Amino acid sequence: GIYLVEPHARWIWEGKKKLIIKSVNFTSHIGEPLYLCGEKVYGIIKLFPAEEIDLKGFNILKPYHLISDKERIKWWDDKQIFYAYLFEWIEKFIEPKDYEYKQGIQNFINDVKLITSSENHIYVKNLGHEAEVNKPPAKHPGFKPSCLIYSKDFSILIDVTKDIFEQLNIEEILNLDAIFITHCHSDSIGGFAKLNSFLKKYGETKTVYAYIDNVAIIKNKFKDLTQIDFKPYKSTKPIEIKRVVIKPIKLIHDILDKFPTYGYTLYIGDISICYASDFGFKKGYENVYDFDALSNNELAILDGAYWQGKTNFWNHVSVLDHFTLIAGLNNKWTYFTGYGNTYPANLDLAEKVLDFYLQTYKKEIDPTCKVEKVGLVKDKQIFDLNKIKEE
Known part of the structure; x- marks a missing residue:
């Protein structure tokens, strides 16, 4: 230092x-x-x-x-x-x-x-927010969506973006216990070659969990990933790492249906965080989605690619159009990621609109709604899950 x-x-x-x-x-x-x-x-x-x-x-x-x-x-x-x-x-x-x-x-x-304090806090570090496709001129540029969940006992990364070495420092990467992949669009796996070269330099390997078809896609796209120990899964059966239980959530996202997409809810004792960065509400979604895992978490970071008027594109959430569905999930703090050019230029104003929608929902639709805060994630924003639970 x-x-x-x-x-x-x-x-x-x-x-x-x-x-x-x-x-x-x-x-x-x-x-x-x-x-x-x-x-x-x-x-x-x-x-x-x-x-x-x-x-x-x-x-x-x-x-x-x-x-x-x-x-x-x-x-x-x-x-x-x-x-x-x-x-x-x-x-x-x-x-x-x-x-x-x-x-x-x-x-x-x-x-x-x-x-370190004797109290073991659990943190979520949101690493990026930029839309999957953010055509120039980009209105809200930033790092691609990714997320680090950690405490003094564990460290789990979701997605390996091309920005990984700007999102995480050397110590954070070397301390990872596991990596989970949501899907195989370039924004979620673009950093694998760089990560492998880095790990090779340090003589380290890292364990990567992904749906079995996605493992095959990654291996085909990035040859000689010698430092990556893939652990493919075939179902949504929970995966346990140290004291964390990770529940894969099958989602609908890819229009061509070539890239299976998953979100993850992590359960750490009586605290939970849901990360579902890419999904939409295609007809029949209610027969696919695991609403137990998507709901009632301390924090949920969810797809928010479209601001409004895009319900004909079912591969992403159109935030204001789908607000009733999102609020009904009852996640205490609900934040949106993957946003870009469809959003207002003034994001502070956008967050005020989201709060207005929330208060209106609570007043007119569901007074028992448990959502306390809605917002837009920022790059490298850190959430303390223990404090969220206590509030």
Whole structure:
């Protein structure tokens, strides 16, 4: 990790500090994932190569690095040359974490040991949202839909997108216990070649669960996936990994019926999360869908590809047209993914419309509705399932 004297580390986390200044041009840690450490660990950042600046440049850049003259003299005496590092977030912790560290002046910490709470929270990190087909000019660009469900005991990824190395850091990928695949359209499997090369470099293998036909499709599309241990399933029988029970859900999505599509509900004790990123309401869906698995979860991240007026396209959800069906699933927090050009330009306004629809549904159709929040997922948005359950 990289250590900064407080309050400078906290200021980065708060968004106030935009530039890191050091007295040495470090090259060995450029581009690496580094814990941002101060009194706590605030997340993971990546440094860019340093720019050499003189004292005049130091003073010009004060609004960005926030180091006072008193601090400069205390730390570096009469030094005239400094090195300015731009950085970017890889992962920003919602709540800073405690860690073990030695007191004193430090630049880099070789072994950051996070102190975890005795309470084992379960988190869902939504990794992307962009529509399956988002023709230019893309109105709401982003990473392709994918999802990480994790706690200190397990880590499960759903779908391997082409954006996987921007969505997850090295540690998150190496810590995966299993990967589940929803279907074999390119937005859900586009990252397999890159993932295999990465795992080969580190001498690791990862277990991938997918419907048996989808395993065959992946193997045919990506040759020599030497680091992938496929576990094909033939039915919707639950799969158990550590303390998580994963229930595959058969869905209707692919118009040509070439790519079988599944969602997944994960049960962790008395908490559950449903992830169904691609499906629609084709005639006869009620005879196919497992409504027990699709309903009554703490969190559901569901297909929301179309905003309105697209019910003739049964391969995706048309959110406002199908709102009554979605609200009837009674998922406490219901969020939509896979959205794009059919949506309003102002997503804040779109979420207000969704809330209006929810309140109207509760008032006029079902006063007992258990849905408390509807919204649109953001890239790398993190949900704490324990807190959702408690609210």
